[in-house]
Amino acid sequence: MKDMRIKQLIESIEGAGLDAYMVTMDPNIIYYAGTISGGILIVSPEAEPFLLASRLNFSIAQDQATGCEVKPYIRKDKLEKITVILNELNPKKIGFDELSLDLYKDLGKRLKDVELKAAPDVVMDMRRVKDTKEQGLMRRAAELADIGMEAIRQFLREGVREYEVAAEASYAMRREGAEERAFPFIVASGLRSAYPHAGVTDRRIKRGDFVTVDMGATYHEYQSDLTRTFIMGVPSDEQRAIYDVVLEANEVALAEIQSGAAGVKVDRIARGIIESEGYGDYFIHGLGHGVGLEIHEPPSLSKTSEDILKVGNVVTDEPGIYIPGFGGVRIEDTVLVTDSGPNRLTRFDKDIDAMCV
Numbered sequence: 001m002k003d004m005r006i007k008q009l010i011e012s013i014e015g016a017g018l019d020a021y022m023v024t025m026d027p028n029i030i031y032y033a034g035t036i037s038g039g040i041l042i043v044s045p046e047a048e049p050f051l052l053a054s055r056l057n058f059s060i061a062q063d064q065a066t067g068c069e070v071k072p073y074i075r076k077d078k079l080e081k082i083t084v085i086l087n088e089l090n091p092k093k094i095g096f097d098e099l100s101l102d103l104y105k106d107l108g109k110r111l112k113d114v115e116l117k118a119a120p121d122v123v124m125d126m127r128r129v130k131d132t133k134e135q136g137l138m139r140r141a142a143e144l145a146d147i148g149m150e151a152i153r154q155f156l157r158e159g160v161r162e163y164e165v166a167a168e169a170s171y172a173m174r175r176e177g178a179e180e181r182a183f184p185f186i187v188a189s190g191l192r193s194a195y196p197h198a199g200v201t202d203r204r205i206k207r208g209d210f211v212t213v214d215m216g217a218t219y220h221e222y223q224s225d226l227t228r229t230f231i232m233g234v235p236s237d238e239q240r241a242i243y244d245v246v247l248e249a250n251e252v253a254l255a256e257i258q259s260g261a262a263g264v265k266v267d268r269i270a271r272g273i274i275e276s277e278g279y280g281d282y283f284i285h286g287l288g289h290g291v292g293l294e295i296h297e298p299p300s301l302s303k304t305s306e307d308i309l310k311v312g313n314v315v316t317d318e319p320g321i322y323i324p325g326f327g328g329v330r331i332e333d334t335v336l337v338t339d340s341g342p343n344r345l346t347r348f349d350k351d352i353d354a355m356c357v
């Protein structure tokens, strides 16, 4: 019996002019087959879907997978098993989301007169619009991130190290049910706050520092993404000026995260605010990205985005200003597009007074 999502996938495969499709990315296997087993899901309009799972994950795949027949493979016979299933379908054109170069070459040799075509949109398009159940999971993932950020606010003081800050958030979220951190945390203090992707070091936090914390939680495989910049003590005039600009950009952009809005336009509005205050050269990334089973997925809010927002999309709103040798500020929320406008899933405070510790 084919699951609803697999039925829709088959329509997309046909719409893209493909005879079969290989789903290989773990988040896509979760989405279409309902299992965290990984493996390769082979779908075609002509046959029952097959999930090839490694012997190690065969048992979990059998227990969890819906809408497909599960078969095991071992490393040695993986290529052979894929080839046998695909050859029976007699396809001319096979799409895939992602393939290693080795597998791409090996399959190309074995499947004669078959075109292998990268077609990630075929599987990604449906994932953009979150259904009610997914929205509930993402709401909880966002709450867990808020819990982690609150643990940080309680813990932050002069002299603690960045890695201790990260550990506090991680523990607070996991004891409330987060499965895993959504991605490696960023705790960027002092001059390091000028690095958008700073990681975490053993640096001790000092009075006067900006401390940018970028983190998220995973809940039932769904992610959240939350960034706040704390200020250690009383902000200087320049710190306050930068913080105010980023906050204004974040809040004005939030109101624009509406069904029908172009990703490029929402980015432009936030960027315009930062440019008009003279910090345009220091906003060095896009305004936001989609979130779901992956921490970065379509649609995007950026200078080059071709996306139009729809009800059910979940995107981040994360303007930032990064001044080398001085420091930086980023303020990020995870936002759901609803038919009554933007719904901020991460709820943590962002007024400057609430961020001074």
Ligand SMILES: [Mn+2]
Pocket (backbone or CB within 6 Å): 225, 316, 318, 332
């Ligand atoms: Mn983000």
